[in-house]
Amino acid sequence: MTAGLLLRRLAHDGRGGFRHGDSRFLLIRPETLVGVQQAVERALGARAAECFVEGGRAGGARALSSIAGSAEERARGLTAMAADLGWGTLAVETLTPTSLVVIGSNSPFPAAHAATGDPVCHLTRGVLEALAENLFGRRVPVHETHCEAAGAERCRFEAVDVSSHPAQGGGAVDVSSHPGRTGGKMGGTPRPPHS
Ligand SMILES: [Zn+2]
Known part of the structure; x- marks a missing residue:
C-alpha cells in the first residue's frame, strides 16, 4: 500500500462516518x-501506559487482519498503514525470528504531550505489540527505549521474544511460518524475512 492510498480510499458514508470496506475510521486530533x-496518567500513574498499549493492540490486531504475506510483508504493510493514517513514519530496522526493532519519527503524540522524561507513544507501542504477536505467534512485550518526547531524535521500539530458544528447538524458527493468532488467514508465499 503506497503512502496516502488508504486515506484516499476512505468513503464518507453520509452519516458522519468514514469507511473502508467494513472498517470504520475516525479522524481525531x-x-x-x-x-x-494524561487524565488516565493522573488517575492511575504508571499503570496508565498499559491501558493505552492495550488499546493500541486492539487497533493493531484489527489492522493486521487485512494484511497478508510474509513476515516482512506484514510488518511493512502495517507500518505503511500507520504512516497513511498519520501516526508518523515507522521503519522496520530489525526483523529476525526472535526480535523486532522499529524506528519511529514524527510521532503525533510527543508534540501534544507536556514535556516529560518518559516515553509517551504507548498507543504506537501497543500497535507494535500486535505486530510482534502476529510475527512471533505469541504475546511479546514491546519497549519504547527512546522517545521524541524525552529528547531523543527518534522513537525506538524493541520487541524481544525472550521465551523463544531457537537452539533448543532444532534451529532458528522461520517467522514467516508463524502468522500468529491475531492476523486471521494469511495468504502469500512464506519466505525468510531478509530474502
Ligand atoms: Zn515516542
Whole structure:
C-alpha cells in the first residue's frame, strides 16, 4: 500500500462516518488522545501506559487482519498503514525470528504531550505489540527505549521474544511460518524475512 492510498480510499458514508470496506475510521486530533492519556496518567500513574498499549493492540490486531504475506510483508504493510493514517513514519530496522526493532519519527503524540522524561507513544507501542504477536505467534512485550518526547531524535521500539530458544528447538524458527493468532488467514508465499 503506497503512502496516502488508504486515506484516499476512505468513503464518507453520509452519516458522519468514514469507511473502508467494513472498517470504520475516525479522524481525531492528537490533543484529544493525549488529553485522555494524561487524565488516565493522573488517575492511575504508571499503570496508565498499559491501558493505552492495550488499546493500541486492539487497533493493531484489527489492522493486521487485512494484511497478508510474509513476515516482512506484514510488518511493512502495517507500518505503511500507520504512516497513511498519520501516526508518523515507522521503519522496520530489525526483523529476525526472535526480535523486532522499529524506528519511529514524527510521532503525533510527543508534540501534544507536556514535556516529560518518559516515553509517551504507548498507543504506537501497543500497535507494535500486535505486530510482534502476529510475527512471533505469541504475546511479546514491546519497549519504547527512546522517545521524541524525552529528547531523543527518534522513537525506538524493541520487541524481544525472550521465551523463544531457537537452539533448543532444532534451529532458528522461520517467522514467516508463524502468522500468529491475531492476523486471521494469511495468504502469500512464506519466505525468510531478509530474502
Ligand atoms: Zn515516542
